[in-house]
Amino acid sequence: MLIGDRVMLREVSWGDLASRQEWFADPEVTRYLGWLDGVPVPYLQDDTPGAVEWTVALRETGEPVGIAQLGKLDVVGGQASFGIVIGRKDLWGQGVGSAVIRLVLAYAFQVAGLNRVWLTVETRHHLAVRLYEREGFHPEGVLRQARQTQDGLQDVSVMGILRQEWEARQNHGA
Ligand SMILES: CC(C)(COP(=O)(O)OP(=O)(O)OC[C@H]1O[C@@H](n2cnc3c(N)ncnc32)[C@H](O)[C@@H]1OP(=O)(O)O)[C@@H](O)C(=O)NCCC(=O)NCCS
Numbered sequence: 001m002l003i004g005d006r007v008m009l010r011e012v013s014w015g016d017l018a019s020r021q022e023w024f025a026d027p028e029v030t031r032y033l034g035w036l037d038g039v040p041v042p043y044l045q046d047d048t049p050g051a052v053e054w055t056v057a058l059r060e061t062g063e064p065v066g067i068a069q070l071g072k073l074d075v076v077g078g079q080a081s082f083g084i085v086i087g088r089k090d091l092w093g094q095g096v097g098s099a100v101i102r103l104v105l106a107y108a109f110q111v112a113g114l115n116r117v118w119l120t121v122e123t124r125h126h127l128a129v130r131l132y133e134r135e136g137f138h139p140e141g142v143l144r145q146a147r148q149t150q151d152g153l154q155d156v157s158v159m160g161i162l163r164q165e166w167e168a169r170q171n172h173g174a
Contacts, residue, residue, distance in 0.1 A: 005099065077115070138160060
């Protein structure tokens with residue numbers, strides 16, 4: 001379990017199912033997840049051995065509010081992909097996403113000993129791109145029209161943060 005000031009990342013449990021169903025039935029939550037007609041497309045499913053998924057819960061009440069993942073684990077290359085969904089829309093814009101990213105990166109670099117964490121985000125999802133940049137992810141390139149969505153084909157940005165970049169940020173109090 002990873003514990004921050006306001007949120008914690010805990011093991012996924014069956015008790016989280018109802019919340020997940022509610023979040024994923026909401027088109028605003030799934031809009032940028034590359035889902036078509038509310039169904040996750042195959043490339044979102046990650047069955048890589050060693051992938052980690054947490055339920056994001058409020059520290060005070062234990063209430064589930066989202067999901068965080070480190071997936072596509074590459075043991076040899078020391079890297080994994082990051083994914084986040086804050087399903088509770090009423091909490092958006094209050095720093096929950098940022099707190100989750102900090103906890104997951106600390107786990108990835110300090111506990112798991114990874115060298116690189118990367119993610120993909122639809123280029124048009126500006127709010128998320130800005131959030132990732134603020135938390136230290138660098139733009140690494142754009143896969144043009146790489147994802148089919150309800151709104152047609154979308155460009156997908158690859159972003160990444162290296163261990164040395166994360167450490168430099170810790171030393172500068174970021
Ligand atoms: C993208 C997402 C993870 C952001 O989580 P969050 O808890 O809102 O993130 P934060 O509050 O830490 O940061 C969001 C930033 O957007 C700003 N913002 C402004 N209006 C906002 C709104 N209506 N909703 C959310 N954020 C808003 C926030 O103020 C903040 O920026 P700031 O720190 O400069 O003020 C969340 O919206 C989400 O899970 N969306 C659905 C799934 C998704 O798109 N996942 C990402 C796929 S790549």
